[in-house]
Amino acid sequence: MNSGTLVGSLIFAAVLVVVIAVLIQLMMRGWRRRAWRQTELIGDLPDVPDKVGTASITTRGLYCGCTMAPAWNERVTAGDLGYRSKAVLTRYPEGILLERVRAKPIWVPRESITAIRMERGMAGKVVARVGILAIRWRLPSGPEIDIGFRANNRDEYDAWLKEDGADG
Template sequence: MNTGTLIGSLIFAGVLLVAVVFLYRKMIQGWRGRAQRQLAMIGTLPALPEMLSAPTIPATKGLYVGSTLAPSWLDRIAVGDLSDRGKATLTRFPEGIMVRREGATPLWIAQDKIVAVRTERGHAGKAMTFDGVLVIRWTLPAGVQVDTGFRADDHKAYELWTREENG
C-alpha cells in the first residue's frame, strides 16, 4: 500500500467514524426527546399492592417485549424502563396482573384497568409467528391506554391467559 492510499483510507475511516458517532448521538437525542414528550401523557405507574390473594394463573416465564401506546404496536413507550426488553414472569391474581422483570421495576396492572388480553403476531417492533406475543391492553392512571407485550417460553400458556380474560 502506498502512502497516498494509506492517507486516503485513514481520512475515509475518520470521516466514517465521525458520521457514525454523529448519527448515534442524534438517535439518543431523539429517544430522550420522545421520553420527554411522553412523560406527561404516561404519568406515574401504579404501585404493587401490599397484599395479594393466591394466583389464579401461576407464574409464566418468558420475555417482556415492551409497552406501546395503544393501538399502535410500534409506538414504543420511552418513559422509564417500560421499553426495556428482558426476562420476566407474568402472574395473574384476582386483583390484577404482575409482570416481574429482571433488572427493571415490577409492573402492576390492576384488574379494573385491564381492557383486553389477546395474542398478536408482533409487538413493540418484535415480529413473531402467528399468536407469538401475549398482549395486555390496559389503562394507565392518567387515562392513556397502553399495550404490554409478553412472549412466553411455552406458547401453550396463552390459551390459559386468554381464556381467563374472556371468561
C-alpha cells in the first residue's frame, strides 16, 4: 500500500468514526428529549403497598418495556421504564407487582388494570409466535400505558389471561 492510499484510508476511517459518533449523539439526545416530555405526562407511579394478600400467580421472565397505549411502538422512556431487564411478575388480590433487576419495582393497582392480553410484538421486541404478555393500565395522571413482559415459560400466560377474566 502506498502512502497516498494509506492517508486516504485513514481520512476515510476518521470521517466514518465522526459520523457514527454524531449519529449516536443525536439518538441519545432524542431519547433524553422523549423522556423529558413523557415525565410530565406520566407523573408519579403508584407506590408498592406495605401489605398485600397472597400471591396467586408468579412468573419469571423479561420486562420488555412500557409503551403508550394504544401505540405498541411508542416506547416510554421516562425514568427507568424504558430499559429492558430480567423481572418477576406477581399477581396479588390488590394488583400486580413487577420486580425488575436494577430498577424500581412497578406496582399496578387492581382498579387501574384495563386489559391483560397476548401480543406478538411491543416496542421493538417481536416474537415469532404470540409471546408477550401486555398489561394495559391507567396511570394516576390519566393516560394508559402497556407493560410488556415475556415469560420464560409461555405456558404460564393462560393463568394470567384466566385471572384477568375473573376480575372483569
